[in-house]
Amino acid sequence: MKRRNFLTRSLLAGGLATQSLGLAAPASDSASISPGTAFGEPLIAGPDPANLAILQPVLRPASGYGEISVNDGAWQKILPEHKGMVAFETHVLKFLLPPLPAGAKLRYKVTVFAVTYQSAYKIQRGPLVTSGEYVVTCLDPAKKTTQFVMWNDTHENAKTLAALHEKTRNIKPDFLLWNGDQTNDVYAAEKMANQYICPDGLPIAATYPLAYLRGNHDVRGPAARLVEKFTHSPGNDFTHAFRSGPVACLTMDTGEDKPDSHPVFQGMVHFEAMRARQTKWLASVIEEPWFRSAPYKLLFCHIPLWWTQDDPNREYYNCHKPCRDAWLDLLLKAGVQLVVSGHIHQTAHLPVTPERPIAQLVGGGPQPERATLTHFVADEKNLTITMSTLDDKVVHRLTIDPA
Numbered sequence: 001m002k003r004r005n006f007l008t009r010s011l012l013a014g015g016l017a018t019q020s021l022g023l024a025a026p027a028s029d030s031a032s033i034s035p036g037t038a039f040g041e042p043l044i045a046g047p048d049p050a051n052l053a054i055l056q057p058v059l060r061p062a063s064g065y066g067e068i069s070v071n072d073g074a075w076q077k078i079l080p081e082h083k084g085m086v087a088f089e090t091h092v093l094k095f096l097l098p099p100l101p102a103g104a105k106l107r108y109k110v111t112v113f114a115v116t117y118q119s120a121y122k123i124q125r126g127p128l129v130t131s132g133e134y135v136v137t138c139l140d141p142a143k144k145t146t147q148f149v150m151w152n153d154t155h156e157n158a159k160t161l162a163a164l165h166e167k168t169r170n171i172k173p174d175f176l177l178w179n180g181d182q183t184n185d186v187y188a189a190e191k192m193a194n195q196y197i198c199p200d201g202l203p204i205a206a207t208y209p210l211a212y213l214r215g216n217h218d219v220r221g222p223a224a225r226l227v228e229k230f231t232h233s234p235g236n237d238f239t240h241a242f243r244s245g246p247v248a249c250l251t252m253d254t255g256e257d258k259p260d261s262h263p264v265f266q267g268m269v270h271f272e273a274m275r276a277r278q279t280k281w282l283a284s285v286i287e288e289p290w291f292r293s294a295p296y297k298l299l300f301c302h303i304p305l306w307w308t309q310d311d312p313n314r315e316y317y318n319c320h321k322p323c324r325d326a327w328l329d330l331l332l333k334a335g336v337q338l339v340v341s342g343h344i345h346q347t348a349h350l351p352v353t354p355e356r357p358i359a360q361l362v363g364g365g366p367q368p369e370r371a372t373l374t375h376f377v378a379d380e381k382n383l384t385i386t387m388s389t390l391d392d393k394v395v396h397r398l399t400i401d402p403a
């Protein structure tokens, strides 16, 4: 029995340098298909335990399956089935998990294999390659405490991503929230696993779930239409809500930073329609008991709803007035205490004023000297939010009392 390694490939570095990640598994051999099928490590996203998915990048047309064990129970096989067919993908496999109990201990692993179709009666399967085992603790709304981390505007900056990952791994958050502009633009499917799942091979969310939000750069380029294949955001329009301990999070997509009618788009975006659906969704989700009962309520959206001043000529660019106009009444009705964003590449804490009825917090930019890690720690007494630079200087610290 041979042992096969997953391979990692750095497309960001522009090359095909490979390195072993040391993930190994028994293999059944097929001489005609190369074993180098998977690369990087998986990512688990949701983050709500009722809506988790595991994503595994692959290097060539492949299929596979996930295996999960919940609370140390028997292993269950998760096939990536859709309309009766099992996924056959060139860049990434996505395994949607069944709804899991809040607070459950989830163990998972992933198996991939190359597939070639020679004829209807000759489908050839390559060696099976199985990842190591990963353990995740599912979010639990009933817990008295939670802590989590936000990144924003990493824009494929390898140094920033490595530093943020190292710090986040040490924090061991309940989940990681990635608040948009993962990329500069999205032009090639073959680069997207490195952009969204395992940048430079980093297992950015293999052992805690990811809450994914799209930024305005992630809607730029023809392959931007594939982003939902390379990440997982339950519900429509990259807009969803979940609760971890005492904190309820709304995560909403602000789309582009220019009007749909701007000539640069040539009619290829229609965020107005998306915004109308989001507004309807918001009106409904804020009435749900799990949301209403949360002591802390936050909105995460990539483009801030407020900046230091409204500029009518740049009303989408620095802060998204159309989203603010569409959502503000509902956010106030919901009791949202803070809007947390990125996009500006400059940090800010804008407290409540008569013109700004909800406080706004904005994270830093992609370069290591501008990047920030935002750490949220909540218990029964308060929610403390600390935004720090990569050299651990505190930029903003604020405390929110329970509602």
Ligand SMILES: [Fe+2]
Binding pocket: 153, 155, 181, 215, 217, 343, 344, 345
């Ligand atoms: Fe950005």
Ligand SMILES: [Fe+2]
Binding pocket: 181, 215, 216, 217, 302, 342, 343, 344
């Ligand atoms: Fe942005």
